Amino acid sequence: MPESKVGTASKNQSRLRPSTRLRSLLSKRPVRLFARFLIVIVTVLLVFGIFHNWILGEIGSFMAVRDAIEKSDLILVDDEQGHWNPFAAANLYQQGFAPLVAVPRQRLSRIEELNITEHKEELCRQVLQSRGVPADKIIFLGQDLKDDVDLGRALGEYAKSQNLKSVIVATTPAMSRLSRSDLRRGLGSQSLTLRMYPVRTRYFDEHNWWHVRQGWVTFFDAYYIWILHSLAR
Amino acid sequence: MIALVALYLLRRPILIEAARILVVDDAPAKSDYIIVLGGDPNSRPFLAADLYKKGIAPTILVCQGKTDNIIEAGLAMTEDQVYTKSMEREGVPSDAIEQLPGAVESTEDEANSLARFLADKSSVSLTIVTSAEHTRRARWVFKKILKNHVTDIRMAASHNPWYNETNWWQDDLGATGVAHEYLKFPFYYVRYAW
Numbered sequence: 199m200p201e202s203k204v205g206t207a208s209k210n211q212s213r214l215r216p217s218t219r220l221r222s223l224l225s226k227r228p229v230r231l232f233a234r235f236l237i238v239i240v241t242v243l244l245v246f247g248i249f250h251n252w253i254l255g256e257i258g259s260f261m262a263v264r265d266a267i268e269k270s271d272l273i274l275v276d277d278e279q280g281h282w283n284p285f286a287a288a289n290l291y292q293q294g295f296a297p298l299v300a301v302p303r304q305r306l307s308r309i310e311e312l313n314i315t316e317h318k319e320e321l322c323r324q325v326l327q328s329r330g331v332p333a334d335k336i337i338f339l340g341q342d343l344k345d346d347v348d349l350g351r352a353l354g355e356y357a358k359s360q361n362l363k364s365v366i367v368a369t370t371p372a373m374s375r376l377s378r379s380d381l382r383r384g385l386g387s388q389s390l391t392l393r394m395y396p397v398r399t400r401y402f403d404e405h406n407w408w409h410v411r412q413g414w415v416t417f418f419d420a421y422y423i424w425i426l427h428s429l430a431r
Numbered sequence: 432m433i434a435l436v437a438l439y440l441l442r443r444p445i446l447i448e449a450a451r452i453l454v455v456d457d458a459p460a461k462s463d464y465i466i467v468l469g470g471d472p473n474s475r476p477f478l479a480a481d482l483y484k485k486g487i488a489p490t491i492l493v494c495q496g497k498t499d500n501i502i503e504a505g506l507a508m509t510e511d512q513v514y515t516k517s518m519e520r521e522g523v524p525s526d527a528i529e530q531l532p533g534a535v536e537s538t539e540d541e542a543n544s545l546a547r548f549l550a551d552k553s554s555v556s557l558t559i560v561t562s563a564e565h566t567r568r569a570r571w572v573f574k575k576i577l578k579n580h581v582t583d584i585r586m587a588a589s590h591n592p593w594y595n596e597t598n599w600w601q602d603d604l605g606a607t608g609v610a611h612e613y614l615k616f617p618f619y620y621v622r623y624a625w
Contacts, residue, residue: 281501308473308592314516315508324506345603418614419607426606
């Protein structure tokens, strides 16, 4: 092709209208795929940006099993790592939801064994008594409990011996689904109604956990352990 | 399919290696300070006390912990109080334990608190005591934040009595501890180790 004609052709190409250029660009498969990927990402980000409060709230609410609280035979203070649970259990007792409060005897940590810190159940008892639960209305469940499955077994034995029918479980919002499934696993075939009562803390609950760093850690842990326990079952 | 079967059959060595990657445990050597990081009162203060008794450093530095409702009600101690009590019980004199100023919530906060403490010092040698799975990340953070003050950083890995690198996935605490490290790993690598 003569040089002048080549020059004219390239000039024509560069003079292509933007829409034509875009069409020719999009006719290439990798570009098309990348454009689709971008559209999906942007759409997902937009949807999340608009509905993030609802989405994150639902993620939190899934883990926080919240049952209607009715008169029961016992209030169980579960997961007292969440320091708010004994306070809530004492409130439930004061409102007459159950005549007894049960505290699990968990395995001792090294600093508890060495009496550097108070044992967890002792701390829990002190909080309950300071909030008006009489000493003879506090019972201790099990011994050296490793997890909620162990606690479920101990609860089952006690419920059988005392003919209990229902228990209110004061637990944390993030751990309530996990607690319920582990307690049920420990209870086995025994029929005992568990009414989960996730305790709202001063810092976060299932509706606002994403506002604080500890909320992210707690809900991540809850999902992660719940999945691990489900896989191990 | 074959890969999945191989993964399943080799899961134990893979999980052990996954935890070992996180651990840096240097040979103990004389330092100016031992700093014991917050987060595990069941292992870290005991190793710090052990190192002190072996003459690794004349002073143990402790970071100031945060409070919660039980502590505010006077029913429990703050973490730094627990650390101090544990180390004293193990034979460390109270005047060998020094508290760093300002409450901390993260490894970065702890490194910044130490940087303020060492503001007028240079060429300091340091032994950092923390949980085994936390050692690699902690070393990145302290090396970068303290680069103007510290010439030698040695990591001392403490082990929780309930789990170690060979069984961490069987304990909820171990499983979450290792998972947290892997979640934070990329961010800390880019920010402090790159």
